[in-house]
Amino acid sequence: MKTLKIAIQKSGRLNEKSVELLKNCGLNFENYKSSLIAPVSNFPLEILFLRDDDIPEYVQDGIADLGIVGENVIEETEVQVKYLQELGFGKCSLKLAITNNSEITDLSGLNGKSIATSYPVILGKFLQKNGISSDIRTISGSVEIAPGLGLSDAICDIVSTGGTLKSNGLKPFADVMSSQAILIGREGIEQDDLVQELIQRIQSVLDAKDKKYVVMNAPKDSLPGILELLPGIKSPSVVPLAEEGWVAVHTVIEERDFWTKISQLRKLGAQGILVMPIEKICGRP
Ligand SMILES: Nc1ncnc2c1ncn2[C@@H]1O[C@H](COP(=O)(O)OP(=O)(O)OP(=O)(O)O)[C@@H](O)[C@H]1O
Ligand SMILES: O=P(O)(O)OC[C@H]1O[C@H](OP(=O)(O)OP(=O)(O)O)[C@H](O)[C@@H]1O
Ligand SMILES: [Mg+2]
Numbered sequence: 001m002k003t004l005k006i007a008i009q010k011s012g013r014l015n016e017k018s019v020e021l022l023k024n025c026g027l028n029f030e031n032y033k034s035s036l037i038a039p040v041s042n043f044p045l046e047i048l049f050l051r052d053d054d055i056p057e058y059v060q061d062g063i064a065d066l067g068i069v070g071e072n073v074i075e076e077t078e079v080q081v082k083y084l085q086e087l088g089f090g091k092c093s094l095k096l097a098i099t100n101n102s103e104i105t106d107l108s109g110l111n112g113k114s115i116a117t118s119y120p121v122i123l124g125k126f127l128q129k130n131g132i133s134s135d136i137r138t139i140s141g142s143v144e145i146a147p148g149l150g151l152s153d154a155i156c157d158i159v160s161t162g163g164t165l166k167s168n169g170l171k172p173f174a175d176v177m178s179s180q181a182i183l184i185g186r187e188g189i190e191q192d193d194l195v196q197e198l199i200q201r202i203q204s205v206l207d208a209k210d211k212k213y214v215v216m217n218a219p220k221d222s223l224p225g226i227l228e229l230l231p232g233i234k235s236p237s238v239v240p241l242a243e244e245g246w247v248a249v250h251t252v253i254e255e256r257d258f259w260t261k262i263s264q265l266r267k268l269g270a271q272g273i274l275v276m277p278i279e280k281i282c283g284r285p
Contacts, residue, residue: 002044005065006022007054009052009055015049070182071182093159122176207281221269
């Protein structure tokens with residue numbers, strides 16, 4: 001039987017969440033990074049631990065069948081790979097930023113100025129699209145210190161909380177792209193049965209994220225109001241209780257709706273409301 005290979009980041013921002021996702025898919029493997037390759041004992045899969053910059057090309061060239069990497073890195077490497085699934089972590093933006101005291105007020109102010117970045121391809125395309133001609137200075141890291149050192153007038157780098165910009169006396173100025181971790185595959189690999197199974201497992205973990213299983217007892221009379229509040233995945237299950245005139249309602253709600261819905265349910269007479277985490281939701285309609 002053939003064995004698939006998936007490349008994930010060896011260490012850094014995406015490593016922990018990538019490992020967690022694969023483990024939540026029921027895959028058993030040792031996270032022993034020193035060997036850089038870990039066999040999965042209960043699925044025909046090997047995990048390769050790589051620098052994130054190398055992952056898109058490894059996948060394009062078929063050295064790995066699949067990879068988990070930031071959209072920013074995929075776009076920068078300009079590879080031909082298939083986007084199989086957005087993974088919802090590693091969310092960040094690529095932004096242009098200028099010093100707090102900069103005289104630049106709009107994009108055209110970047111004409112003739114220098115911009116330091118680790119993303120020359122993405123930035124180059126963005127500037128061209130906007131008809132701006134700047135001097136792109138490519139550096140491999142610590143981009144935020146470039147203006148302070150007199151290396152550039154502006155920067156283009158990854159921003160999440162904005163803390164790094166702030167502590168280097170910079171302010172965001174324009175959005176270049178937003179990014180998150182993506183499951184990519186080499187062209188055509190999505191037809192493979194094992195890949196389809198893995199994608200389904202990943203989707204069932206992602207679908208369960210941010211959702212709760214809720215069970216409550218309620219007077220039968222308040223059911224119409226309760227059902228209106230709780231659409232559920234298809235519709236809630238309603239089970240009669242031994243006590244006449246009462247039912248148990250089972251359903252799934254979004255974590256973000258939790259507190260508002262619970263207080264409304266209580267007003268409708270719901271009691272003994274149990275809220276439980278969900279590990280996986282399988283069988284997308
Ligand atoms: N502050 C952040 N918040 C959220 N996601 C981020 C943040 N910084 C980076 N990312 C995402 O995580 C990816 C990996 O970031 P990291 O800083 O670990 O990269 P790296 O230093 O290039 O790692 P490597 O050693 O693998 O080359 C980035 O390409 C981006 O998609
Ligand atoms: O907006 P913030 O929340 O401050 O995040 C942005 C910073 O995060 C990333 O660096 P990271 O901390 O991963 O270090 P690295 O550049 O050395 O990889 C990125 O390169 C920014 O510098
Ligand atoms: Mg890197």
